Amino acid sequence: MTADFHDHVPFKALTIAGSDSGGGAGIQADLKTFTSLETFGTSVITSVTSQNTLAVDGIHAIPAAFVAQQLEAVLSDIGTNAIKTGMLCNAEIVSAVAKTLRKFYPDSEKNVPNLVVDPVMIATSGAALLDSNAIETLIKDILPLCLVLTPNVPEAEFILANHQKTKTASKIDSLDQMKLAAQELARLGPSIILLKGGHLPLYKASGKAVPQELFDSISDLSIEMEELELVDLIWDSRTGIFTELRKDFLRTSSTHGTGCTLSAAIAANLARGLEAHEAITKATDYIQSAIRDGLTVGSGKGCLNHFHHVVHRSIEKPTRYNPHPLTSHLLKACKDDWEKYTHHAFVQGIADGTLPKESFIHYMKQDYLFLQTYARAHGLGAFKARTMAESKAFADIVVHIADESKLHIDYCAKWGITYEEMVNTPESMANVAYTRYVLDIGMTGDLLELGLAIAPCLIGYGQIGQRLYNDPNTLKGDANPYWEWIKNYEMSDYQSAVTRGIANLERQCNIQQPSAHRLKQLEEVFRTATRLEVSFWDMALHQL
Numbered sequence: 001m002t003a004d005f006h007d008h009v010p011f012k013a014l015t016i017a018g019s020d021s022g023g024g025a026g027i028q029a030d031l032k033t034f035t036s037l038e039t040f041g042t043s044v045i046t047s048v049t050s051q052n053t054l055a056v057d058g059i060h061a062i063p064a065a066f067v068a069q070q071l072e073a074v075l076s077d078i079g080t081n082a083i084k085t086g087m088l089c090n091a092e093i094v095s096a097v098a099k100t101l102r103k104f105y106p107d108s109e110k111n112v113p114n115l116v117v118d119p120v121m122i123a124t125s126g127a128a129l130l131d132s133n134a135i136e137t138l139i140k141d142i143l144p145l146c147l148v149l150t151p152n153v154p155e156a157e158f159i160l161a162n163h164q165k166t167k168t169a170s171k172i173d174s175l176d177q178m179k180l181a182a183q184e185l186a187r188l189g190p191s192i193i194l195l196k197g198g199h200l201p202l203y204k205a206s207g208k209a210v211p212q213e214l215f216d217s218i219s220d221l222s223i224e225m226e227e228l229e230l231v232d233l234i235w236d237s238r239t240g241i242f243t244e245l246r247k248d249f250l251r252t253s254s255t256h257g258t259g260c261t262l263s264a265a266i267a268a269n270l271a272r273g274l275e276a277h278e279a280i281t282k283a284t285d286y287i288q289s290a291i292r293d294g295l296t297v298g299s300g301k302g303c304l305n306h307f308h309h310v311v312h313r314s315i316e317k318p319t320r321y322n323p324h325p326l327t328s329h330l331l332k333a334c335k336d337d338w339e340k341y342t343h344h345a346f347v348q349g350i351a352d353g354t355l356p357k358e359s360f361i362h363y364m365k366q367d368y369l370f371l372q373t374y375a376r377a378h379g380l381g382a383f384k385a386r387t388m389a390e391s392k393a394f395a396d397i398v399v400h401i402a403d404e405s406k407l408h409i410d411y412c413a414k415w416g417i418t419y420e421e422m423v424n425t426p427e428s429m430a431n432v433a434y435t436r437y438v439l440d441i442g443m444t445g446d447l448l449e450l451g452l453a454i455a456p457c458l459i460g461y462g463q464i465g466q467r468l469y470n471d472p473n474t475l476k477g478d479a480n481p482y483w484e485w486i487k488n489y490e491m492s493d494y495q496s497a498v499t500r501g502i503a504n505l506e507r508q509c510n511i512q513q514p515s516a517h518r519l520k521q522l523e524e525v526f527r528t529a530t531r532l533e534v535s536f537w538d539m540a541l542h543q544l
């Protein structure tokens with residue numbers, strides 16, 4: 001008996017598209033997508049482009065007969081569970097593809113099962129990827145065969161403008177217009193239209209489209225991205241149902257290959273047996289993450305990260321738009337405790353000058369003791385650092401804290417507290433708990449954990465200083481006995497220490513790329529230190 005080594009039959013997906021030498025779009029993007037969605041990818045190459053992230057600088061069309069020959073080769077032996085078409089280049093190739101598909105799928109009602117058509121016409125960089133005289137052939141020969149058509153808004157406008165049967169106004173600039181356009185497109189043959197909304201960002205609040213002139217300047221930070229969303233619209237002509245898939249509008253230039261990847265992902269999902277709506281919905285989620293975790297591979301448009309779900313980042317990498325992803329994640333994750341800390345009654349008393357003097361004096365004495373351990377924690381950082389530069393950075397902070405504590409002594413003298421009194425003050429329990437926690441984390445954890453144990457103090461005081469200084473309700477100048485304290489933490493010296501501290505954390509995080517599980521542990525350190533800050537204010541306020 002011979003062993004059968006051929007018992008694993010994979011799901012198969014076929015792409016009929018152009019080659020992108022830059023690897024971000026076309027056949028290359030499709031095969032990456034097929035692989036990452038666990039399908040066996042085959043390919044029929046219609047054209048070879050010379051292309052990078054900046055431009056398409058040459059197109060070499062494959063003779064139509066040879067495109068057909070490739071398709072025959074794949075379908076006659078390997079077969080496929082789904083097909084997508086991308087760049088079809090010219091009318092001869094469009095016809096050859098349609099003819100060969102019809103030959104292999106002569107009987108089924110829609111002729112070609114699971115055919116996804118991405119009507120690629122113009123590259124993001126501006127190059128024409130389909131001859132203008134080929135559009136009519138695409139409409140006539142390919143669209144009637146297809147299950148899902150995936151145009152973006154300009155492509156939908158173009159197809160409709162080119163087809164005399166349609167009577168839609170040429171501009172699609174609202175969700176209602178998208179709906180009309182999708183219905184018109186379905187009349188050309190496809191069962192399902194996925195009209196992609198990436199070129200038509202909408203205000204979340206009003207549902208209105210962002211005016212074109214503003215859209216052009218979105219990358220100049222003119223609009224808060226949180227206010228915008230995009231709607232990918234599904235029109236299923238078989239059921240007469242619209243489905244709106246809403247997504248946050250991502251401010252990024254890593255979009256090269258988006259259309260290719262989306263249609264390939266739909267085809268892969270269909271190949272794996274998913275029903276069309278689920279295949280589309282899952283594919284749009286896949287794209288959103290692939291864009292969010294995009295890759296800078298050249299000097300032009302960034303590319304999608306097709307393998308984002310294989311190598312998963314629990315924290316995004318820093319970008320121009322979110323330079324401190326770890327810090328912003330932590331502040332969000334620990335929001336309630338952070339609020340209690342930075343808006344504590346003690347802080348309010350400092351802001352309006354009503355804090356009892358005894359509470360402040362108690363606080364200053366304890367804070368002096370705290371700074372001693374805080375300096376030691378940074379000394380521990382210097383010890384744990386792996387490079388000389390990093391050790392020095394920690395040691396510099398130790399020196400800085402030592403200088404700051406001298407100022408503390410001078411400042412306390414003004415409040416009638418002597419040096420002896422300060423060093424002989426017994427540590428309060430809140431102080432013991434906080435400082436020993438920081439040292440314990442520092443001893444047992446790595447530099448990132450140590451950094452997170454000391455971060456709430458550093459970042460929180462910086463925030464409090466800035467807020468109170470700028471808040472019109474703060475009692476300012478000599479009228480407020482605590483004004484000098486406020487100014488001290490608002491000063492650029494302190495603020496630049498905060499900036500350096502945050503940069504350090506972000507760098508460590510970017511090197512480590514913590515898993516989701518590890519991120520939870522890191523959050524816990526940050527949260528505990530934040531809660532210990534709250535206990536510190538409580539202790540000070542009530543002179544415990």
Ligand SMILES: Cc1ncc(COP(=O)(O)O)c(N)n1
Pocket residue numbers: 017018019020025026027049051056086087120122123124125129255256257258259260
């Ligand atoms: C071979 C090929 N196919 C498709 C596209 C469109 O992709 P994009 O619009 O992202 O440039 C492309 N640039 N190259």
